[in-house]
Amino acid sequence: MARRQASPPIQEFALIRTLERRFARRTPGLVQGIGDDAAVIATSSPTWWHLTTDLLAEGIHFDMKSATPESVGYRAAMANLSDIAAMGAVPRYLLISLAIPKTWTRPHIHELYTGLMKACRLYNVTLVGGDTSASKTGLFLSITLVGTTSRGRALFRHGAKVGDHIYVSGTLGDSLAGLTLLMGHTSSGPSRKKKSRLSPTHRAFLLRRHFRPTARVAEGQWLNERQLASAAIDLSDGLSGDLRHLCEASQVGAEVELDKIPISPACRAYAQAIEVSPIQLALTGGEDYELLFTTSPRNCKKVERQARTRGYRTTPIGTIRPQRFGIQMKTDGRTQPLPVTSYEHFR
Amino acid sequence: MARRQASPPIQEFALIRTLERRFARRTPGLVQGIGDDAAVIATSSPTWWHLTTDLLAEGIHFDMKSATPESVGYRAAMANLSDIAAMGAVPRYLLISLAIPKTWTRPHIHELYTGLMKACRLYNVTLVGGDTSASKTGLFLSITLVGTTSRGRALFRHGAKVGDHIYVSGTLGDSLAGLTLLMGHTSSGPSRKKKSRLSPTHRAFLLRRHFRPTARVAEGQWLNERQLASAAIDLSDGLSGDLRHLCEASQVGAEVELDKIPISPACRAYAQAIEVSPIQLALTGGEDYELLFTTSPRNCKKVERQARTRGYRTTPIGTIRPQRFGIQMKTDGRTQPLPVTSYEHFR
Numbered sequence: 001m002a003r004r005q006a007s008p009p010i011q012e013f014a015l016i017r018t019l020e021r022r023f024a025r026r027t028p029g030l031v032q033g034i035g036d037d038a039a040v041i042a043t044s045s046p047t048w049w050h051l052t053t054d055l056l057a058e059g060i061h062f063d064m065k066s067a068t069p070e071s072v073g074y075r076a077a078m079a080n081l082s083d084i085a086a087m088g089a090v091p092r093y094l095l096i097s098l099a100i101p102k103t104w105t106r107p108h109i110h111e112l113y114t115g116l117m118k119a120c121r122l123y124n125v126t127l128v129g130g131d132t133s134a135s136k137t138g139l140f141l142s143i144t145l146v147g148t149t150s151r152g153r154a155l156f157r158h159g160a161k162v163g164d165h166i167y168v169s170g171t172l173g174d175s176l177a178g179l180t181l182l183m184g185h186t187s188s189g190p191s192r193k194k195k196s197r198l199s200p201t202h203r204a205f206l207l208r209r210h211f212r213p214t215a216r217v218a219e220g221q222w223l224n225e226r227q228l229a230s231a232a233i234d235l236s237d238g239l240s241g242d243l244r245h246l247c248e249a250s251q252v253g254a255e256v257e258l259d260k261i262p263i264s265p266a267c268r269a270y271a272q273a274i275e276v277s278p279i280q281l282a283l284t285g286g287e288d289y290e291l292l293f294t295t296s297p298r299n300c301k302k303v304e305r306q307a308r309t310r311g312y313r314t315t316p317i318g319t320i321r322p323q324r325f326g327i328q329m330k331t332d333g334r335t336q337p338l339p340v341t342s343y344e345h346f347r
Numbered sequence: 348m349a350r351r352q353a354s355p356p357i358q359e360f361a362l363i364r365t366l367e368r369r370f371a372r373r374t375p376g377l378v379q380g381i382g383d384d385a386a387v388i389a390t391s392s393p394t395w396w397h398l399t400t401d402l403l404a405e406g407i408h409f410d411m412k413s414a415t416p417e418s419v420g421y422r423a424a425m426a427n428l429s430d431i432a433a434m435g436a437v438p439r440y441l442l443i444s445l446a447i448p449k450t451w452t453r454p455h456i457h458e459l460y461t462g463l464m465k466a467c468r469l470y471n472v473t474l475v476g477g478d479t480s481a482s483k484t485g486l487f488l489s490i491t492l493v494g495t496t497s498r499g500r501a502l503f504r505h506g507a508k509v510g511d512h513i514y515v516s517g518t519l520g521d522s523l524a525g526l527t528l529l530m531g532h533t534s535s536g537p538s539r540k541k542k543s544r545l546s547p548t549h550r551a552f553l554l555r556r557h558f559r560p561t562a563r564v565a566e567g568q569w570l571n572e573r574q575l576a577s578a579a580i581d582l583s584d585g586l587s588g589d590l591r592h593l594c595e596a597s598q599v600g601a602e603v604e605l606d607k608i609p610i611s612p613a614c615r616a617y618a619q620a621i622e623v624s625p626i627q628l629a630l631t632g633g634e635d636y637e638l639l640f641t642t643s644p645r646n647c648k649k650v651e652r653q654a655r656t657r658g659y660r661t662t663p664i665g666t667i668r669p670q671r672f673g674i675q676m677k678t679d680g681r682t683q684p685l686p687v688t689s690y691e692h693f694r
Contacts, residue, residue, distance in 0.1 A: 015453050016445075016479050019460045027473045030440070039475035041440060041493075045392030053476060053491055055444035059483035093377070093388060097402035097444070097489035098363075106362050113366045126374045128386035129400060132363050136406035137484035142444035144400055144491040146388075 035249060036157050037083040037234055038147065048154060050147040052083040058101075058138030066182050069108045071211040072141070073115030075287070079236060080145035081123055081215035082289040086234035088155040088224020089147030091217060093128045094120060097142040099135035112141075123217055155224050155232035155293070157249035164230050164294040164320040166254060167303065169216045170313055171264040172239055173271075173278060176285030178210025181270060197273040202266035209264075213289040219312050223293060228303050232293040240283040240338055242292055244327060250294075253325035256318035256338060279331075283338070294320055382596060383504050384430040384581055385494065395501060397494040399430040405448075405485030413529050416455045418558040419488070420462030422634070426583060427492035428470055428562035429636040433581035435502040435571020436494030438564060440475045441467060444489040446482035459488075470564055502571050502579035502640070504596035511577050511641040513601060513665040514650065516563045518611040519586055520618075520625060523632030525557025528617060544620040549613035556611075560636045566659050570640060575650050579640040587630040587685055589639055591674060597641075600672035603665035603685060626678075630685070641667055 020034045031048060032040035038052035056076045058064060064072075077094065084091045096116065100109065120127060125145070181203065216234070223229040233246045239261070247254050263271075263278045271278035295303050300316070307314040321328070327338045367381045378395060379387035385399035403423045405411060411419075424441065431438045443463065447456065467474060472492070528550065563581075570576040580593045586608070594601050610618075610625045618625035642650050647663070654661040668675075674685045 015456055016460075019457065020474060020477065023460065023464045023467075023474050025473060030473060030475060033473070033475045034477070039440065039442065041475070043390050043392045043394060043396075045390045045394075047390060047392075049390075049396070051440065051442060051476060051491070051493065053442040053444050053478050053489075055446055055478045055480050055487075055489065057446045057480045057482050057487070060446070060481050093386065093398065095386065095398060095400040095491060097400050099402055099404045099407070099487055109362055110366065113363075113370065117370045120370075126372060126377060126380070127367060127370050128377060128380045128388070129398060130367065130381070131400050131402045131489070133402050133404045134407050135404050135487075140402075140404070140446055140482075140487040140489075142400075142402065142478070142487075142489035144398070144442060146398065 031154075032156060037086040038089070040087070040154055042151060046151045048149045048151050050084055050087045050089040050149065050154070051144065052080055053142060053144045054079040054083065055140070055142045057140050064139070069111035070115035072139070073112040074119045074212065076141045076143050077116050077119035077125075078213050078215050078289060079287070080143045081119065081125070081217060082234040082236060084145055084147035085215045085217040085220035086155060086232050086291060087147065087149065088153070088220045088232065089149045090221060091123050091125045091145055091147045093146040094125050095128060095144045096130040098130065099133045099140040101135045101137065101139055104139070123215070149224060153224055155220065155229055157231055157233050157246045160231035160246060160250035160252050160294040160320045161296065162252055162320055162322050164296050165300050165316050166243070166256065166292070166294055166318040166320060167314045167316050168235070168239070168262065168290055168292050169219050170288070170290040171262045171267065172235065172288050172290060173267045173281030173285040174206055174209035174264055175213060175287040176281050177267045177270045178206035178208070180274070181206055182210065198270055202269050205264065205266040206270060210287075213287060215289050216291045219291055222306070222310065222312070223291075226306065228299050228306070229293040229295055232291055235288045235290045235292055236286055238284045238286045239292065240340070243338070244340070246292060246294070247327055250320070251323050253321040253323050254318055254327045255321050255325065255335065256327070256329045258329050258331040260315065260317045262313070262315040378501075379503060384433040385436070387434070387501055389498060393498045395496045395498050397431055397434045397436040397496065397501070398491065399427055400489060400491045401426040401430065402487070402489045404487050411486070416458035417462035419486070420459040421466045421559065423488045423490050424463050424466035424472075425560050425562050425636060426634070427490045428466065428472070428564060429581040429583060431492055431494035432562045432564040432567035433502060433579050433638060434494065434496065435500070435567045435576075435579065436496045437568060438470050438472045438492055438494045440493040441472050442475060442491045443477040445477065446480045446487040448482045448484065448486055451486070470562070496571060500571055502567065502576055504578055504580050504593045507578035507593060507597035507599050507641040507667045508643065509599060509667055509669050511643050511667040512647050512663050513590070513603065513639070513641055513667060514661045514663050515582070515586070515609065515637050515639050516566050517635065517637040517660055518609045518614065519582065519635050519637060520614045520628030520632040521553055521556035521611050522560060522634040523628050524614045524617045525553035525555070527621070528553055529557065545617055549616050552611065552613040553617060557634075560634060562636050563638045566638055569653070569657065569659070573653065575642055575646050575653070576640040577643055579638055582635045582637045582639055583633055585631045585633045586639065587687070590685070591687070593639060593641070594670075594674055597667070598670050600668040600670050601665055601674045602668050602672065602682065603674075603676045605676050605678040607662065607664045609660070609662040
């Protein structure tokens with residue numbers, strides 16, 4: 001349930017947050033309303049329900065000139081699966097709302113569903129409902145995903161404590177690298193030459209990370225069941241933006257060591273080829289769908305040992321600080337505020 | 348979870364139904380998947396969960412030249428509330444996905460949320476989550492609503508039996524009359540004169556029925572709790588289309604007595620003024636959000652007596668017949684097939 005900070009001015013998203021907070025209310029059974037990766041509802045059974053919704057709009061989150069209908073369906077499901085992963089929940093049921101442009105033919109629709117269902121099958125999720133409409137303009141998809149955890153057991157954004165270590169799963173910036181690589185494809189000019197320095201293996205890796213991201217569902221469940229994380233969020237808007245969300249919810253600050261951020265060899269090679277900092281890609285790149293989580297110092301060894309055993313990549317990248325510290329990044333021994341940047345989805 | 352049969356050819360909606368059926372699968376806890384007003388999930392508690400999603404697209408379901416942002420928000424919530432009403436469930440939690448055009452300003456967004464929350468407050472529904480994005484083009488809203496019933500107790504489309512009586516709540520055709528009245532407003536020409544024959548009271552009634560429809564949530568719960576209905580569906584696509592959905596799900600036919608269809612005095616007056624049959628408005632008019640339900644003959648007296656006591660308007664309009672009978676309408680002693688028409692939302 002990320003807020004895509006695309007075209008409308010950022011104040012309008014702030015207005016929506018204000019309105020939603022004003023309209024939100026406590027109600028029996030509601031464990032977590034607006035303000036986390038999913039809403040959490042307690043039932044009278046030993047189960048908590050997690051509900052999340054994500055919208056993808058043509059021209060904002062994807063462009064049909066470079067994306068295929070299959071990748072749109074797949075990534076739409078993955079955005080929601082990642083929210084459920086960040087709650088430590090088991091994804092269960094999916095509903096899809098779809099507004100279809102006139103230019104779409106039967107094969108387009110078939111491909112979109114194929115992509116959606118590929119993602120669902122990977123995580124054993126069942127399609128239970130939906131709504132379909134024509135669209136006068138572009139394609140719009142909204143997916144709602146329901147997940148479950150045991151009662152009283154979930155990862156929230158708001159649990160981080162001063163002194164906790166900050167971890168991320170996987171490597172960051174790959175999806176944005178894949179996207180810019182792809183966009184370079186359709187343009188001409190000097191970037192062509194630079195791209196050609198990238199090996200086919202690296203190129204394929206980055207495109208796969210963009211088109212076929214992996215929600216860290218198993219990792220989220222592991223952290224939740226073993227009670228190893230004090231807070232968690234998924235990286236859909238980029239480390240810079242999502243760390244800020246976690247810190248705001250937990251009312252803490254953070255210090256990130258930039259040279260510890262895990263970067264894949266492919267992303268590093270691509271960044272070098274186009275002469276940008278790979279850290280920049282990692283900080284602002286959205287849709288990596290990795291997990292950002294915090295762990296109390298006494299659990300860090302356990303996290304690292306268990307992750308190794310299970311084959312999960314987790315990297316400590318910093319420490320939770322008091323709120324007055326703000327969100328700072330440390331590089332070459334110097335500390336400076338982390339820039340307020342947030343991923344702007346394709347437009 | 349109605350299928351809006353707007354711009355894309357009807358075969359494409361059929362394709363989606365086919366795909367969804369192919370991808371659907373039985374899974375523990377899933378009581379009802381695709382094919383009813385809501386999906387129904389059993390938990391280990393004494394509660395069934397009902398999930399429904401509805402999409403509204405600018406230029407298809409509404410036009411910002413005639414609709415206000417408030418009415419769009421209100422009606423979007425009502426479309427979902429009506430689905431939950433048709434399951435006999437209590438509406439509980441709402442999630443909203445919103446793609447906002449660049450032309451929208453803060454007051455527009457504020458109004459949309461005001462309309463949405465007015466509808467939610469009427470039914471004690473809590474906003475628990477959402478997603479917001481920019482839109483390169485028009486406004487898109489997708490709402491997901493969660494409702495609950497007691498375990499084992501819900502109204503489905505598939506329970507109608509041969510011999511059951513067919514009922515509708517309220518009056519039909521008012522919303523379409525309100526919409527066409529409104530659209531006439533913006534045009535010039537001969538329709539102007541005809542409209543002027545309509546009294547201000549009738550005019551206000553029809554516009555209110557279009558902009559402020561009422562989901563029959565109390566009626567649905569009553570029918571469900573008292574086990575008075577064998578099947579139910581909400582009238583979002585018009586009697587002609589929705590009766591067909593109920594008959595298909597129940598594998599039965601139906602005979603509708605056209606002169607029994609309840610028409611409001613305002614709708615009758617308007618139909619006369621524009622020289623169309625009010626029955627035509629009732630059969631094809633979508634978004635009335637009344638309930639269509641079937642009742643076994645032994646329960647009919649009970650339905651009518653209890654409805655009177657509670658102040659609910661319910662009208663018997665026909666009888667369930669064997670599937671081979673098809674769906675027929677009876678008027679002036681003659682019986683003929685009910686035309687296959689379905690409401691086309693504004694475009």
